[in-house]
Amino acid sequence: MNQLIAAWKRLNTHVKTIFGMPNYERYLEHHRQAHPGETPMSEREYYMYCLKERYESGKVTRCC
Amino acid sequence: MGKKAVSIAVWTVISILGAIAFATLAWHRGETVSAAWMIVAAVVTYAVAYRFYSKFIGYRVFGLNDGRATPAQVINDGKDFVPTNRWVLFGHHFAAIAGAGPLVGPVLAAQMGYLPGTLWILIGVALAGAVQDFVVLMGSMRRNGKSLGQMAKDEIGPVAGVLGALGIFFIMIILIAVLAMVVVNALKGSPWGTFTIAMTIPIAIIMGLYMRFVRPGKVLEGSLIGLVLLILALIGGQAVANSSLAPYFTFSGQTLAILMMIYGFIASVLPVWLLLAPRDYLSSFLKIGTIFLLALGILLVLPNLKMPSVSRFVDGTGPVFAGPLFPFLFITIACGAVSGFHSLVSSGTTPKMLEKESHARFIGFGGMLMESGVGIMAMIAACALDPGVYFAMNSPAAAIGTDVANAAHVISSWGFQVTPDQITNLAKEVGEKNLLSRTGGAPTLAVGMASLFSHFFGGFMAFWYHFAILFEAVFILTTIDAGTRIGRFMLQDLIGNVYKPFANTRNYGFNVIASAITVAGWGYFLYQGVTDPYGGINSLWALFGIANQMLAGIAFAVVTTILIKMGKARYSWVTIVPMVWLLVTTLGAGLMKVFSGDPKIGFYAHAALIQKSIDAGKVVAPMKDMGQMHEVVFNDHLDAIVTLVFVAVVVLVVLAALRIWYKVLFKKERIALQESEFVPAQGASAHA
Numbered sequence: 001m002n003q004l005i006a007a008w009k010r011l012n013t014h015v016k017t018i019f020g021m022p023n024y025e026r027y028l029e030h031h032r033q034a035h036p037g038e039t040p041m042s043e044r045e046y047y048m049y050c051l052k053e054r055y056e057s058g059k060v061t062r063c064c
Numbered sequence: 065m066g067k068k069a070v071s072i073a074v075w076t077v078i079s080i081l082g083a084i085a086f087a088t089l090a091w092h093r094g095e096t097v098s099a100a101w102m103i104v105a106a107v108v109t110y111a112v113a114y115r116f117y118s119k120f121i122g123y124r125v126f127g128l129n130d131g132r133a134t135p136a137q138v139i140n141d142g143k144d145f146v147p148t149n150r151w152v153l154f155g156h157h158f159a160a161i162a163g164a165g166p167l168v169g170p171v172l173a174a175q176m177g178y179l180p181g182t183l184w185i186l187i188g189v190a191l192a193g194a195v196q197d198f199v200v201l202m203g204s205m206r207r208n209g210k211s212l213g214q215m216a217k218d219e220i221g222p223v224a225g226v227l228g229a230l231g232i233f234f235i236m237i238i239l240i241a242v243l244a245m246v247v248v249n250a251l252k253g254s255p256w257g258t259f260t261i262a263m264t265i266p267i268a269i270i271m272g273l274y275m276r277f278v279r280p281g282k283v284l285e286g287s288l289i290g291l292v293l294l295i296l297a298l299i300g301g302q303a304v305a306n307s308s309l310a311p312y313f314t315f316s317g318q319t320l321a322i323l324m325m326i327y328g329f330i331a332s333v334l335p336v337w338l339l340l341a342p343r344d345y346l347s348s349f350l351k352i353g354t355i356f357l358l359a360l361g362i363l364l365v366l367p368n369l370k371m372p373s374v375s376r377f378v379d380g381t382g383p384v385f386a387g388p389l390f391p392f393l394f395i396t397i398a399c400g401a402v403s404g405f406h407s408l409v410s411s412g413t414t415p416k417m418l419e420k421e422s423h424a425r426f427i428g429f430g431g432m433l434m435e436s437g438v439g440i441m442a443m444i445a446a447c448a449l450d451p452g453v454y455f456a457m458n459s460p461a462a463a464i465g466t467d468v469a470n471a472a473h474v475i476s477s478w479g480f481q482v483t484p485d486q487i488t489n490l491a492k493e494v495g496e497k498n499l500l501s502r503t504g505g506a507p508t509l510a511v512g513m514a515s516l517f518s519h520f521f522g523g524f525m526a527f528w529y530h531f532a533i534l535f536e537a538v539f540i541l542t543t544i545d546a547g548t549r550i551g552r553f554m555l556q557d558l559i560g561n562v563y564k565p566f567a568n569t570r571n572y573g574f575n576v577i578a579s580a581i582t583v584a585g586w587g588y589f590l591y592q593g594v595t596d597p598y599g600g601i602n603s604l605w606a607l608f609g610i611a612n613q614m615l616a617g618i619a620f621a622v623v624t625t626i627l628i629k630m631g632k633a634r635y636s637w638v639t640i641v642p643m644v645w646l647l648v649t650t651l652g653a654g655l656m657k658v659f660s661g662d663p664k665i666g667f668y669a670h671a672a673l674i675q676k677s678i679d680a681g682k683v684v685a686p687m688k689d690m691g692q693m694h695e696v697v698f699n700d701h702l703d704a705i706v707t708l709v710f711v712a713v714v715v716l717v718v719l720a721a722l723r724i725w726y727k728v729l730f731k732k733e734r735i736a737l738q739e740s741e742f743v744p745a746q747g748a749s750a751h752a
Contacts, residue, residue, distance in 0.1 A: 012284060017148060018155035019348040020413065021283045030142025044280035048337060053143070055336040055344075055546070058553025058569070059211075060408040062344075062546060064165035064239050064399055064612065 022050035082108030096368035099444045106440045110433040113190035118429040125635040126202050133743040134418045135208045147419040157414045157431045161406050164540050165399025166439035168505035173396045174446040175384040177375040180393050188401030189436035192642035197406045198428035199623045204411035206739045212411045218738040219625045224720045231713040233554045235611040240547045241589035242608040243540045246504035248320045250533050255313035256305035261537045263297035271342035287345045317594040325587040331545035332579045340545055347539040354535040358441050361516035367448035383459035386664045391649040395609030400439020404615025445512030452482025457502045462597050462686050471500055495526030503601040506536045551582035592699050597686040610654050614714040617646040621721040628725050629737040654711045658704045671700035
């Protein structure tokens, strides 16, 4: 069962990476390692932050 | 036998198999040939190109080295720069490069028969398209994921940087216009399709609200809700089309074009969480899902190709697009063979996520091979239709009229037998009133896909047709709103070079102005495409193809400069050969479009012809009044100027690059390569 849950979580992460979607779990983990002791963004803050980065930076993220 | 001998034996067998497949496709005589041969030819070409050529480019030319840390390893910021499993990154890269392009070009090119387009897709991808994506990815990877524009500026000079940016902006405008045109042609007079597409807007907004307020950040749940609602909208569309509501969703091309502009403008100034992001998620899932379904359908059904291998229209008299095989076939199929736009994606998010240098080969070269496979599938779907039906759907009204009986007569006179009943029955089967002159590729592909799917789902032709239309329209609309937004940023950046405050993207007023200019830009070409009898796919697609291939030419010029500075001039033919080929075809096609004396091809010749009638005070069909006559002349001049701008941009960038090559190779000047520093990879010895 635990293995199933782990596999499901991995699949979620992969799908998010493939489509360039925000991945809060990955952010939390990175934050814990890189900035221990600081308060991370909430899930909503992080979501809004990612959307801004991806769609309001003028970067080309897709093709014809 | 040793390992090496086995390998040689296996690759010999594979190559022979490929040769047999190509020979069958080329010399087959008789009614039809199985699509299986095309698939075998494609797979063998991809396998051989990947195994041998990409290895040569990766290791011999570029010196891929797993002992050198990638940007993801060095920076690893948990956000953009994240070392990513190569299969997942392959998916990420493919989802970014795949779009409507490879589905449209091959359908149009099918008018010359299946062989010319297929050969160009396969040879083009092996020697140009996949090479471009791969080398740009490697170049960007060695520069901390810099964009193509930035690389042009660093390696060639600031002028090349600005010119490149200008070129990319114009390409964006034409790209959006031509894709919007595809949607307009698919939706005009189709209440089912229009209702379904209109519903995607409220569906995206519901998703947006859900992911922001109800379950913040739960993007997969939001997307699932969206997909379920989308299927309901698709089913509801049929009910609407058969009800008294139908007239409210039945629009002419003009109205749809205007609605599209209003949508594009609003979407580009609304907050992204409300419409753009949820739409993007929806279309990403739909895109990958449908491409997968299409592949499955073709592999299971293995349809017969009914189109002749080479049709009489190689001489340039075809109704779908004007101009002879050389050079026009090579600009009609851009995506699938070589797509300059990919150079922007390959220098975008992907290089920042590579785990190891060696992965660039699988992701850059392999990703483009997969897109090429999508192009081959589109070719199969188009050529599996009855040629008569294909021409009925893809010839403009100017060529076949608007009456089914007349159209069937004209097409039969070209040697492609078709009856009026055949066309009407097919329209009825897919739940449409009319299938004549549905140019732009999407409806043709939709009919092709519908017949494949209904083949193994046992019916539901109309449902699958509208499913296919939905999928193409959704991701095209996503390109329209995202593209308008990107165009807006590019414009603010460009004008910012002259008037600094305009570059401030936090200024709402400037945002609105820049959005309006961008929408007006593509909107004009779209509207002209709908109202001008000579506009539309017929002239817009050529402009798009020229622009897209020229961007590829620029990308090759940048990478060649990098290779020469790296001291690898002896291998620079790898990028120079495709660059020269692209320059020859695009400059050739571009200059022919402008200066050809044949009014069917040349913009100026056509303008002169119409002007002569205007001077004589005569209105000639298919124009309806003098106003339209003047409009056509104006549009011809405008199209000519745009083409000349493309030509000028690419020529200037190449000249700037040549100057650098000359300095390095002949004057032996030392011009520094702008690579990022060598950092040894973790846990690897410095040489690998």
